[in-house]
Structures are given as C-alpha cells and as structure tokens.
Amino acid sequence: MKKQDQGAWSPYLAGALSGLVGVFSVWLTGNFFGASTSFVRTAGMIEQIFAPERVAQLSYFTKIAPKIDWQWMFVVGIFLGSLIAALTSGSFKLQAVPDMWAVRFGEKSIARRALTAFAGGVVAMFGARLADGCPSGHGLSGSLQLAVSGFIALFFFFLAGMIAARLLYGRGGAK
Numbered sequence: 001m002k003k004q005d006q007g008a009w010s011p012y013l014a015g016a017l018s019g020l021v022g023v024f025s026v027w028l029t030g031n032f033f034g035a036s037t038s039f040v041r042t043a044g045m046i047e048q049i050f051a052p053e054r055v056a057q058l059s060y061f062t063k064i065a066p067k068i069d070w071q072w073m074f075v076v077g078i079f080l081g082s083l084i085a086a087l088t089s090g091s092f093k094l095q096a097v098p099d100m101w102a103v104r105f106g107e108k109s110i111a112r113r114a115l116t117a118f119a120g121g122v123v124a125m126f127g128a129r130l131a132d133g134c135p136s137g138h139g140l141s142g143s144l145q146l147a148v149s150g151f152i153a154l155f156f157f158f159l160a161g162m163i164a165a166r167l168l169y170g171r172g173g174a175k
Helices: 011-029 036-050 052-057 059-063 070-089 099-105 110-130 135-144 148-169
Strands: none
Touching: 011 070, 011 135, 036 052, 036 070, 036 110, 052 059, 099 110, 099 148, 135 148
16 A cells, blocks of 8 residues: 655545535535536637637537636636645646556657547547536536435446556556
8 A cells, every 4th residue: 555645635635625615616606516518618719719600600509608607617726726735735746647657658658648648538528428417517416415326426437447547557556
C-alpha cells in the first residue's frame, strides 16, 4: 500500500466538502451537479465564432443554448478548486506524462497517451449524451436524492474504473 503524500488533502475531507457543495448547490440555486452539457455548450460557443448561422440552425442548440451558465461555471470551479488543492498540498507539478503512465508505457508515449485520452473522452461524451447526463449528474446528484438509479450508476462507474485501471496498469499497479 502506498503511503499518503505529505500535505495531501484527506480523501474524507475532500469527499465531505464535495457533498456540501452538492447540498448547497441544490439549496441555494436549485441545481444538481452536472458537467457534460457545459462541454457541448463550449463547442457551440466556439462554433458560433466561425459559423453562427450553422449554430442557429442546429436543433440541439435551440434547446440547449451555447452560453455561459451555472454549469459552465461549475466546471471552471472544478478546475480552480483542483488547482488550489494541488497548490496547497504541494503536489502541483507540470508534466507531460504522469509517473504511473510512464512506468507502464514509457516516457516517450505522449502521443499514445493523447490518443488514449482523446478516445476515452469521445466514449465518455458519447455515453453522457446518450444517457442525457454525465456521471456526476447521474451518480452524485442521484445519490444525493437517494435515488436507487444514482447508487446503481455510482456502483457501475466505480466498477468500470477499477476494470480500466486493471487493464491499463495491471495487477501490481505502478511501482
């Protein structure tokens, strides 16, 4: 078992704070967690720069306007919160290839990592659009509502994550 990094945030504290953000999000704004639509909206905002007439004709963007909204700001908050956590824990570092990936696939695998990340992103966004929501929306917000479907979603997200980690990093993980 790997010793916890010095200065790293406790996963229990981080989980409790995430739960509080979820509760206060609903209490103060009436909105549950979600992130996937913000990526589609961002794509629409970028496309509006180059072809606004095309965006205006797409039925999806008439239903889901490409604009900055609470969910888009939620994603920005995730980035900023992660950055603050990394900086305050002393674990922040810029690197092209993470240590675990380098141990498993080598240092010169930046293109392979980028291709794998892109393919994973495509699959995740396809699934999020197909399910009309992302894992945070279905799993975290569903469980906040004590919905059985939310707990089932969380179970399968964790199961898929464990399988993917086993496939990528093998039985022993990174040494």
